[in-house]
Amino acid sequence: MTTIVLATRNKGKIAELEHLLAGYGLTVLGLDAFPEIGEIEEDGVTFEENSLKKARTVAELTGHIAVADDSGLEVDALGGAPGVYSARYSDDRPDLPGPSIDDRNNQKLLEALAPVQEAERTGRFRCVMSACAPDGAHIVAEGAWEGRIARDFKGGNGFGYDPLFIDPADGRHSAELPKDEKNRRSHRGKALRALLAQWPDFWRRVNG
Template structure:
């Protein structure tokens, strides 16, 4: 069995990726199992730069294959923002009562404020995910996919995390946070990026020196 370390401490992301990887017979560990690894900076200019840097950092530190993703929301009416800054889009002072909010709630409140008055047909957006795998010998594998949608006028749903309550899936008639987890995984940018990554998995494992 191949051991994978997911290069994140985000509990929602760990749970989601663990479900996606279960069919492939791998042992999945979160970064919380390796407290000696500090915060990994995400200061790249693209999702791919951030994902590769995180995966390589964790693979070198743990001696296991690491899988990292960098994902975010790109809103057309905001010229692609928040983009690579999605997770840290809002500061406490950016929205009323922000000091008492979670980071996700602040981000969503700032996004809604930025889009105030923008009609629904102009609220097009996409979730983008770049997923990277890295081995201790520094072999890498990268895949990137997007999930098209719109930004809702108000939050809806309790599933998911991040911007899911605001990401409207037009053909489903609901937000990402209102989809069942299995349906979200089938549609999502993260699920599609992982599917693309796994298409090259056997060759990657061979280059990484892992048994198949």
């Protein structure tokens, strides 16, 4: 089996991607399997820049094909914020309640959107996913999930902004969706399916 490395230590992302990749004959490892690799600074101004940087760095350091994604929530009423800063949106607000960064990010988002009417609470999850081989060959794919931002939390599944994101298909929050259903709808699922559509040609290029 071919080993690929997911360029993340986020257990939620690893679980989602492992589930999506099941059946493709791939052995999937996260960065926890490579403790010598430190944090990779996400200093790009776009999701694609961050995704490619992580995939290239991990492929070079491990000698395996690396798959990386950068994803986040874009809220129209906030001019597309938090965007590429989604994971660290509340870094400037350590006073916010909550035991985790996810909790504080969600609290800051609710504060920012408090005066915004329902019709204007639109946004989307966006994901850009890259696969990179040690020789630098790479592919890039993108997926988006349109929705609305709720005023309250619902659901115990998922991570990040999932408890606040409403899927307009049926009005459920992302965190209420079972894993299989979420993967069919989500930005990350769409991006991975688009990446896998390119995989046979990428594999031929990598293996000559």
